[in-house]
Amino acid sequence: MADNQAFTWADTIAGYVVSFDQDTQTIELETSDKRRFNVELDGTSAELLRNLGEPYLDASQHLYDLLVPGRYIIAYGIFYPTSTGNLRYVAKSLQLMGRGKTDYNFEDASWWTRQIDQLASFYRRAQFGQNQGVDYRNYRTELHLGGSKTESHVQETDTISRMVYGMASAYMLTGKDEYLEVAEKGTEYLRDHMRFVDRDNDVVYWYHGTKIEGAVETKLFSSEFSDDYDAIPMYEQIYALAGPIQTFRVTGDKRILDDTEGTIRLFEKFFRDYDGGGYYSHIDPILLSPHHESLTFNKSRKNWNSVGDHAPAYLVNLFLATGEDKYADFLERTFDTIAEHFPDYDNSPFVNERFHQDWSHDLEHTWQQNRAVVGHNLKIAWNLMRMNALRPKESYQELAQKIGDIMPDVGSDRQRGGWYDVVERTLKSDEKDFRFAWHDRKAWWQQEQAILAYLILGGETGKDEYLKQAREAESFYNAFFLDHDEGGVYFNVLATGLPYLLGTERLKGSHSMSMYHSAELCYLAATYTNLLVTKKPLPLYFKPLPEASRTLRVAPDLLPPGSIELQEVEIDGKPYEVFDRKALTIELPESSERLTVRATVVPTNR
Structure with a gap:
């Protein structure tokens, strides 16, 4: 057998400078989990972290001044075996997060606003052309890496809704009317082409999408996605509301509220389990039953998406826009259910995500089996902290902090930075680390969940470790996921941070990607950073219609009572x-x- 030390390989090390020896050109670097590496410089380039739309800023000539103890850097280089059996690591490039040793460029008050501006510009141009009007007949679900359209002509409801969410959020941060136009026209297109009003049952359904062939538009009632084929999945109905509700926050269009209430009646009539609690994940498209045999492996099932995704997708924003107690009650019921049924700490450091009708664990469900989606754990922590600000309960904060404390060791990459995708929930007898289900790649949306979870945990508890985790996650995301050549963000990167550009993961638009998570990150990272961490003002924009409610609610998110206030208002x-x-x-x-x-919203304890 060959000596495994005989190989060289390229890799990433992210950590804090302990010391820098100018004579030997060696940095001593300490990773997030306190391991020490000697990083040699040899023709090494260095740059300051840059945002989308910003030029490369070389820092190579200033390393002697910049490599001071305590600075967080990301090195990419090569491991070389030596004749003594040890390894040498030679860095070929360095990324520095800011000019000062404790500076992080993404904590600039306008960083996330500038980023969402670039994202919105990319998706508007990709879908509708550089200088053309917004016509959703031209919208396509799938987009190539550079934004050009694929040959696929299926318009999926959820991807339109998710882009609408991103555009409405971009307007809220930038005040640019061209983004609100895309959001409003997208909402109108959803209402005209993807909505079905069932007068008999007094509910609203949303089609999976439409297939466009020439002038013919074919409605796709049930899902065509493999896990949900020929069924109506709850999550597709949930995410159909994401974009319109964020638009409703801006415009107060009462038709959106009517559609949303009709969709919630759909949830309550056909998806809700009134006896056992929670919501079923699928119903069949004919009898609208969650128990029909045609659902096969989705029959009488519940999961994270059907129970928990209400909150981040639309329900938090619906409450923020209306202030109505019935939506707060819905949120409370949701998080009580999560706190009661999802933790499984006697068996695994990860929550359980799939259930039978009686809440027994479903450990044989298609691809998931007994596996954990890292981002779902983080998403639960993030949203529990939001809910705790609205209706505080010990069970909410305790579970959120428990997840926050556990997850770095089992879900993150402590050497390179970033968060993994899907892992096995349990260890075999001889294992030290949780195995990857398929690969060690890192998805853009799971980085979002980590950033938001630790920003809100750190901002609200004041614990340095949470803020440290947030900054490390933000560093990895901004260093590797931003596509400075084509625009937008990458779907997946390798463990090292290099983009993974094969198959559907090469796309900038797909069934799974359409500006939603990247825009949600910008909007809420701006909110949490400015209002909880750096204590800076956050300007927000709204454009209410004449028939909108005359009371405009402008709270950016669910934050602890008394922590923020409205400082000043301008109208026209x-x-x-x-x-x-x-x-x-x-x-x-x-x-x-x-x-x-x-x-302009400001923190009260600046």
């Missing part, structure tokens, strides 16, 4: 004084025209 560019600083509400004047509202 002029100062406006009729607002409630503590309640974060604005009493709008009557108007026959749309109003442009700029609301």
Whole structure:
């Protein structure tokens, strides 16, 4: 057998500078889990972290001044075996997170706003052309790496909705009307082409999508995605609301609220388990039953998506827009269910995600088996902290912090940075680390969940370790996921951070990707960073219709009571004084025209 030390390989090391010896050109670097590496410099280039749309900024000539103890850097280089049996690591490139040793460029007050501006510009150009009008007949689910369209002509409801969410969020942060136009026209297109109003049952369904062939548009009622084929999955109905509801926050269009309430009636009538709690994951498209044999492996099942995804997809934003107790009750019921049934710490450090009707664990479900999606654990922690701000409970914060404490050791890459995808939930007798289900790649959306989970945990508890985890996750995401050549963000990267560009993971638009998670990250990272971490103002934009409610609610997210307030308001560019600083509400004047509202939210303990 060959000596395994005979191989060289390229790899990434992310960590904190312990020391830098100029004579030997060697950095001593300590990783997140306290391991020490000697990193040699040899023709090594260095750059400062840059945002989308920004030029390369070389720092190679300033390393003697910049490589000071405590600075977090990411090195990419090569491991070489030596004659003594040891390994040498020679860095070929370095990324520095900011100019000062404790500076992180992504904590600049406008970083995430600039990033969402670039994302929105990329997707608008890809779907509708550089200087053309917004016509959703031209929308395509699948986009190539550079934004060009594939030959696929299926328009999926959820991907349109997710892009609409991104555009509405981009408007909220930038105030650019071209993004709101895309959001509003997308919402209208969904209503006209993807919505079915069932008068008999008094509910609203959303088609899986439409197939366009020439001038013929064919409705696809049940899902065509492999896991959900020929069924109506709850998550597709949930995400059909994501974009319209974020648009509703901006415009107050009451038709959106009517559609949403009709869809919630669908959930309550056909998906909800009133006896056992929670919501079923699928119903059959004919009898609208979760128990029909045609559902095969989805018969009488519940999962994370059907129970928990209500909150981040639309329900938190619906409550923020309306302030209605019935939506807060729905949220509370959701998180009580999660806290009761999802933890499984006697058997695994990961929550369980799939269940039978009686909440017994479903460990044989198609691809998931007894496996954990790392991002779902982090998503639960993030959303529990949001809910704890609305209706505080010990069970919410305790579970959120337990997840936050456990996950770095079992779900993150402690050497390179970043968070993994799907892993086995249990160890075999001789194993030290949890095995990957298929690969060690890292998906963009799972980085988002880590960043938001640790930003809100760190911002609300004040614990340095949580903020450290947030910054490390933000560093990896911004260093490797931003596509500076084509625009947008990559779907997956290798463990080292290099882009993985094969198959559907090469695409910038697909069944799984359409600006939603990348935009949600920008919007909420801006919120948590400015209002919880760096204590800076956050300007937000709204454009209510004349028929919208005259009470505009502008709280950016569910944050602890009294932690933020509304500092100032402008309407159509002029100062406006009729607002409630503590309640974060604005009493709008009557108007026959749309109003442009700029609301500046600030932390109270700056």
